[in-house]
Amino acid sequence: xxxxxxxxxxxxxxxxxxxxxxxxxxxxxxxxxxxxxxxxxxxxxxxxxxxxxxxxxxxxxxxxxxxxxxxxxxxxxxxxxxxxxxxxxxxxxxxxxxxxxxxxxxxxxxxxxxxxxxxxxxxxxxxxxxxxxxxxxxxxxxxxxxxxxxxxxxxxxxxxxxxxxxxxxxxxxxxxxxxxxxxxxxxxxxxx
Amino acid sequence: xxxxxxxxxxxxxxxxxxxxxxxxxxxxxxxxxxxxxxxxxxxxxxxxxxxxxxxxxxxxxxxxxxxxxxxxxxxxxxxxxxxxxxxxxxxxxxxxxxxxxxxxxxxxxxxxxxxxxxxxxxxxxxxxxxxxxxxxxxxxxxxxxxxxxxxxxxxxxxxxxxxxxxxxxxxxxxxxxxxxxxxxxxxxxxxxxxxxxxxxxxxxxxxxxxxxxxxxxxxxxxxxxxxxxxxxxxxxxxxxxxxxxxxxxxxxxxxxxxxxxxxxxxxxxxxxxxxxxxxxxxxxxxxxxxxxxxxxxxxxxxxxxxxxxxxxxxxxxxxxxxxxxxxxxxxxxxxxxxxxxxxxxxxxxxxxxxxxxxxxxxxxxxxxxxxxxxxxxxxxxxxxxxxxxxxxxxxxx
Amino acid sequence: xxxxxxxxxxxxxxxxxxxxxxxxxxxxxxxxxxxxxxxxxxxxxxxxxxxxxxxxxxxxxxxxxxxxxxxxxxxxxxxxxxxxxxxxxxxxxxxxxxxxxxxxxxxxxxxxxxxxxxxxxxxxxxxxxxxxxxxxxxxxxxxxxxxxxxxxxxxxxxxxxxxxxxxxxxxxxxxxxxxxxxxxxxxxxxxxxxxxxxxxxxxxxxxxxxxxxxxxxxxxxxxxxxxxxxxxxxxxxxxxxxxxxxxxxxxxxxxxxxxxxxxxxxxxxxxxxxxxxxxxxxxxxxxxxxxxxxxxxxxxxxxxxxxxxxxxxxxxxxxxxxxxxx
Numbered sequence: 010x011x012x013x014x015x016x017x018x019x020x021x022x023x024x025x026x027x028x029x030x031x032x033x034x035x036x037x038x039x040x041x042x043x044x045x046x047x048x049x050x051x052x053x054x055x056x057x058x059x060x061x062x063x064x065x066x067x068x069x070x071x072x073x074x075x076x077x078x079x080x081x082x083x084x085x086x087x088x089x090x091x092x093x094x095x096x097x098x099x100x101x102x103x104x105x106x107x108x109x110x111x112x113x114x115x116x117x118x119x120x121x122x123x124x125x126x127x128x129x130x131x132x133x134x135x136x137x138x139x140x141x142x143x144x145x146x147x148x149x150x151x152x153x154x155x156x157x158x159x160x161x162x163x164x165x166x167x168x169x170x171x172x173x174x175x176x177x178x179x180x181x182x183x184x185x186x187x188x189x190x191x192x193x194x195x196x197x198x199x200x201x
Numbered sequence: 202x203x204x205x206x207x208x209x210x211x212x213x214x215x216x217x218x219x220x221x222x223x224x225x226x227x228x229x230x231x232x233x234x235x236x237x238x239x240x241x242x243x244x245x246x247x248x249x250x251x252x253x254x255x256x257x258x259x260x261x262x263x264x265x266x267x268x269x270x271x272x273x274x275x276x277x278x279x280x281x282x283x284x285x286x287x288x289x290x291x292x293x294x295x296x297x298x299x300x301x302x303x304x305x306x307x308x309x310x311x312x313x314x315x316x317x318x319x320x321x322x323x324x325x326x327x328x329x330x331x332x333x334x335x336x337x338x339x340x341x342x343x344x345x346x347x348x349x350x351x352x353x354x355x356x357x358x359x360x361x362x363x364x365x366x367x368x369x370x371x372x373x374x375x376x377x378x379x380x381x382x383x384x385x386x387x388x389x390x391x392x393x394x395x396x397x398x399x400x401x402x403x404x405x406x407x408x409x410x411x412x413x414x415x416x417x418x419x420x421x422x423x424x425x426x427x428x429x430x431x432x433x434x435x436x437x438x439x440x441x442x443x444x445x446x447x448x449x450x451x452x453x454x455x456x457x458x459x460x461x462x463x464x465x466x467x468x469x470x471x472x473x474x475x476x477x478x479x480x481x482x483x484x485x486x487x488x489x490x491x492x493x494x495x496x497x498x499x500x501x502x503x504x505x506x507x508x509x510x511x512x513x514x515x516x517x518x519x520x521x522x523x524x525x526x527x528x529x530x531x532x533x534x535x536x537x538x539x540x541x542x543x544x545x546x547x548x549x550x551x552x553x554x555x556x557x558x559x560x561x562x563x564x565x566x567x568x569x570x571x572x573x574x575x576x577x578x579x580x581x582x583x584x585x586x587x588x589x590x591x592x593x594x595x596x597x598x
Numbered sequence: 599x600x601x602x603x604x605x606x607x608x609x610x611x612x613x614x615x616x617x618x619x620x621x622x623x624x625x626x627x628x629x630x631x632x633x634x635x636x637x638x639x640x641x642x643x644x645x646x647x648x649x650x651x652x653x654x655x656x657x658x659x660x661x662x663x664x665x666x667x668x669x670x671x672x673x674x675x676x677x678x679x680x681x682x683x684x685x686x687x688x689x690x691x692x693x694x695x696x697x698x699x700x701x702x703x704x705x706x707x708x709x710x711x712x713x714x715x716x717x718x719x720x721x722x723x724x725x726x727x728x729x730x731x732x733x734x735x736x737x738x739x740x741x742x743x744x745x746x747x748x749x750x751x752x753x754x755x756x757x758x759x760x761x762x763x764x765x766x767x768x769x770x771x772x773x774x775x776x777x778x779x780x781x782x783x784x785x786x787x788x789x790x791x792x793x794x795x796x797x798x799x800x801x802x803x804x805x806x807x808x809x810x811x812x813x814x815x816x817x818x819x820x821x822x823x824x825x826x827x828x829x830x831x832x833x834x835x836x837x838x839x840x841x842x843x844x845x846x847x848x849x850x851x852x853x854x855x856x857x858x859x860x861x862x863x864x865x866x867x868x869x870x871x872x873x874x875x876x877x878x879x880x881x882x883x884x885x886x887x888x889x890x891x892x893x894x895x896x897x898x899x900x901x902x903x904x905x906x907x908x909x910x911x912x913x914x915x916x917x918x919x920x921x922x923x924x
Contacts, residue, residue: 025905028424032890038419039356039641039889048363048643061370064392066377092522094289122292122383123391124522136377240738248820262742262895351820353811353892359642419889425812426891579742580821580894 057140066121067139069098069114071158072132079162081155082133085109089125089134098125109155116142116150225270229256237265244273248351248583251593255570257582264582267574269567274597282557287313287548288387288522290557295381297559298595300343303329303336303372304537306385308544309557311466312533313387316526316546319516325389326468327509331402332372332384333535334498334505338409339368340538341491341498344590348488349420351587352429357420364412367405374398387524389515402506406499413496421492430485434573434585437482444572445565448540449494450589453479453486460536467535471508472501484588491590526554539563539590563589563596612697619696627843630880631658637881638888665839668832673736676829680734685830685837688727691720692844699851700775702861702869713774714766717852718759721807724845725751728809728816731838732826743825746895747816750806753902754813758803760910761796764917765789765856778860783867788859795913797857799906801882804849806898808842811887815895850879 050057074080085102097118103110126134134154144150230239238259243249252273258266278297282290294309295302307329314321321329342365346358369379375392376382384391420426436446438454451458459476461469477493479486526548534543540562547556566589574582632647632655639646647654672681698713700706710716725748732744766772768789769780781788790797806813817825827838854860854875863871893901 025424028427031422031424031427032886034418035420035423035889036885038415039885042360042643043637043640045643047640047645048366049645051645051648060397061373063397064374064377064395088522092286092288094285094292094522120292120296120381120383121378123377124288124291127386127391128522238738238741247823259742349891353814353818353820354890355638356642356888359644363643420891423891425893428897429891429894578894578896580818580892583821 059138062138062140065138065140066123066136068116068119068137068142068152069125069134069154070137070161071112071154072135073158073162079159081108081112081158082131083107083109083112084131084133086130088128088130092124092128093119094122094124095120112154114152114154116152117147225254225268226256229258229266229268232266233258234260234265236260242583248587249593250347250587250591253567253591253593253596255586257574257579259579262579264574264577264579267571267582269570271564271567271593271597274593276594276598278598279557279559282554284553286522286524286553287526287546288520288524290554291385292381292383294385295378295383296594297561297598298537298539298563298592299380300340300592301336301538301542301595302380302382303333303384304535304542305544305559306383307333307467308533308535308537308542309546309559310385310387311535312531312544312546313526315533316529316531316548317387317520319388319520321389322513322516323510324393324512325514327505328375328390328394328514329385329467330469330472330505331394331502331509332375332382332390334502335368335372335402336382337538338495338498338502339365339372341495342368344491344538345416345420348584348587348590349426351583352426354420354426357416360412360415360419364409367401367408371398371401371405374401386515387520389513389519391515393514399506399509402502406503409499410496413492416492421488427485429580429584430488430588431481431483433484433581434577434588435483436569436573440569440572444568446540446569447562447565448537448590449487449490450540450566450569452477453490454482455480460534460541464534466533469501472504474498474500474504484584487588487590525550525552537562539592539595540566559598561595561598563591563593567591567596615697616693619693622696623692623840623844623847626847627840628658628662630843630846630884631661631839633881634884634887637884641885641888662836665832665836670833671829671831673829675736677734677736680730681829682834684727684731684734685834685841687730688724688841689837689844691723692841692848694720695848696851698774699848700778700855700860701851701872703867706775709773709775712772714762714772717848718755718762721755721848722751724841727838727841728826731830732816735826735829737829739822739824739828740826743816743818743822743828746818746822747809747826750809750813750815750895750898753899754803754806754906757799757902757906757910758807760907760914761793761799761803762852762856764793764796764910764914767914767917767921768793774855774860778855778862781859781862783859783862784864785859788857788862790857793857793913793917795909796917799910799913800853800857801879802901802906804853804879805883805886806902808845808849808883810842810846810883812890812892813898814887814892815898818892820892846880846883847876850876850883853879 071081071083074082083100084107085100087100090096090098090100095118097115099111099113099115100109101111121136123136126136226239226241233239240257240259241254242257243254244252249255254270254273256268256270257264276296278293281293285293291306291309294305297305342361346361349357372382372384373379375390375394375398376384377392436450436454438451438456440446441451441454441456447458455478457463457476457478460466462476474497477490477497479490526546528548528550530545530547532543532545534541536542541560542562543560545556545558545560546554549555570586570589574585577585635657636646636654645654647657650657650660672678695717698706698710698716700709728747728751729744732740732742732747765777769777771777771780809816815825816822817827822828827835830838851872854872858875858879859871860875861867861869861872863874
């Protein structure tokens with residue numbers, strides 16, 4: 010495994026020649042990669058394949074009601090709020106019935122562990138796949154999920170879950186997926 | 202603030218105690234010989250991988266003494282455990298060691314399961330093995346890139362990250378996140394792998410084997426790298442034993458100690474794989490052990506994907522977030538990417554565990570550094586530091 | 599009309615040439631920064647500069663503007679004079695080094711009879727600049743880097759001289775234009791084929807002399823953060839940067855002149871051949887930087903004293919004997 014360094018001159022010279030050859034091999038490798046297509050995803054122009062985001066845990070969202078889509082399934086049982094390790098959920102029960110009047114979710118405190126989603130008896134919460142959430146203040150990240158639900162319902166019926174802009178860019182992403190033979194890296198993260 | 206003046210650069214050390222550093226540098230400087238340079242490597246240094254600080258005493262370029270200083274990234278995970286429910290502490294496990302989240306997941310979950318007497322179902326065990334081994338490969342890939350970066354080659358780390366993207370994508374299918382994964386639950390795992398998850402793994406394994414050949418051609422066989430690593434930083438079994446070093450360090454020292462084989466946990470006894478043990482205990486030995494571990498982990502993943510049975514992924518009546526640990530204590534060791542991860546859970550039956558002790562392998566591994574780096578050249582000391590595969594958040598916890 | 603042996607005409611030529619060389623150095627730095635980033639990007643399978651200008655072409659110019667606009671931060675207890683002298687000293691002598699380079703058959707500033715000596719004499723200034731920069735900037739990393747820079751530069755200058763001397767022996771002239779003229783137009787009549795050992799030694803030493811990876815120990819990033827220019831920011835750093843690329847350009851031109859037939863080419867002789875060859879050598883330097891790990895310092899000196907120096911002396915000796923016989 011280890012080349013022992015002999016004191017003999019010939020073998021030392023031979024070692025060095027072999028070493029020089031190994032340098033050429035290294036240059037061959039990098040030289041070959043030089044001509045191969047890049048593997049990064051240019052975020053504003055290209056986005057990640059939504060299929061790869063199918064299990065991605067973005068900020069929470071309320072699932073649509075069974076009968077009335079704009080109504081939440083939440084019954085204000087506070088199980089999620091109690092089970093949350095980061096205390097990021099605030100639910101205030103409404104006046105009539107069980108449905109909540111306020112559903113605040115502080116994304117800055119959330120560690121996306123999934124305790125709330127798993128504990129929910131009515132499957133009222135789920136992870137969204139919003140990868141591109143941006144804000145400039147902390148307050149913006151305290152999300153009002155009830156309003157968010159209304160907005161989503163107003164935007165259109167259920168499915169597709171994936172981001173529309175992500176789907177639009179599929180042709181640009183396709184040749185690289187072919188080259189890589191597999192998934193797209195997410196937004197070139199860690200490869201800049 | 203430094204007293205390092207232009208006129209007499211070494212004047213500071215003529216009078217011990219007058220050095221105007223902080224407590225650690227002052228303490229360190231007291232034993233310094235006159236004329237030597239005391240150099241702070243870190244906490245903001247390109248090669249200390251985060252906020253590790255190493256004080257070294259240099260004679261020319263030779264390292265006479267060194268002392269790692271920790272605590273720049275202390276987040277009191279152990280204290281947090283005493284204020285959260287057992288379930289609520291789970292997400293912390295992904296944050297202790299950001300490169301080997303699954304290993305920590307496993308150690309903590311299994312310790313609690315042991316205490317409560319929960320047996321995870323078969324399929325969950327297989328999923329655990331797949332996730333843990335993929336995570337080990339990812340961790341070794343990052344180590345490989347960063348280590349070679351320490352030695353001055355910039356390109357390999359990006360190739361390593363390219364391959365790691367695959368693993369991130371695969372693990373994202375089940376864990377939902379790419380880095381701080383929170384996958385294990387008491388009594389099983391959080392999500393089942395879908396078809397794409399398994400097909401991605403089947404695609405990834407041959408691809409990774411091809412890439413390992415490229416790694417060998419580009420880096421392992423490179424004469425400059427070989428000469429930088431071979432014979433540098435020997436750590437024999439005795440040294441590892443004294444400091445409690447585990448993982449690739451001790452396997453490079455010739456001790457076939459791997460928790461997966463020596464104290465089989467989970468279902469590791471069902472797979473056919475080897476524990477690579479290096480005949481040389483220098484930097485190259487450690488390098489070699491880790492590179493071999495990647496291919497051994499690939500073997501395990503391959504077998505696990507072949508054999509995974511259908512069934513439940515979590516036990517019925519799995520513990521809820523408000524679950525209370527039964528009184529008692531339990532210790533559980535797993536083999537992480539960096540060495541033996543050990544979690545000691547003590548519970549008095551209350552809402553949150555009484556005490557959770559996390560034994561981070563990096564902490565013991567780092568303590569070897571001072572002795573191993575003694576008498577080496579600065580560049581070699583950096584190489585030794587890199588070969589320990591340190592993740593500072595894990596060391597500080 | 600002559601002033602101490604130099605005609606006014608040639609004096610004017612020198613001044614004009616110096617201005618042109620400054621322009622060349624700046625343009626070269628911009629081009630090389632772009633080539634290096636783009637090259638390293640493609641090697642690492644990422645696009646490199648992308649956003650600024652078409653294909654990121656004006657990224658380098660923007661960075662230069664940023665460096666110009668940056669505050670000149672001076673750390674405490676520096677030797678003020680030397681601290682500011684060092685970047686200038688790194689940059690200025692390179693101007694003189696371009697005087698004897700024959701870019702083309704007529705595009706030569708001054709056909710200096712002993713051009714080789716001039717180049718080798720002024721090349722040492724860069725070393726002095728590195729030493730002063732590390733020494734004056736009151737930084738331990740700087741001092742270590744400066745020490746490394748000096749011992750590396752001094753050591754590698756010797757095989758470099760001996761390698762060039764072999765070509766000088768062969769040609770029988772120290773005039774760079776005559777060295778080019780002595781080589782033929784066809785690639786197989788260039789010196790690198792009849793002096794392969796000297797060519798190899800020169801290729802190794804030119805990397806070491808320009809402090810580039812894998813011999814970039816004076817600024818070895820993982821050990822010394824940035825080595826001798828750790829404490830420089832803004833324009834001071836920019837000048838070191840400029841000097842580095844200017845030095846690269848110079849050694850590449852020297853390589854093209856001595857070993858690759860200078861301005862002679864298989865199709866049409868002219869300055870374009872010099873540039874093509876020089877930039878090919880530069881690309882080689884960039885390529886190996888993004889491929890190899892850094893050598894250790896004692897290994898660096900061992901390579902020099904134990905291998906390159908005996909090899910270059912042997913090569914020189916063989917050259918002398920062969921010339922005597924033939």
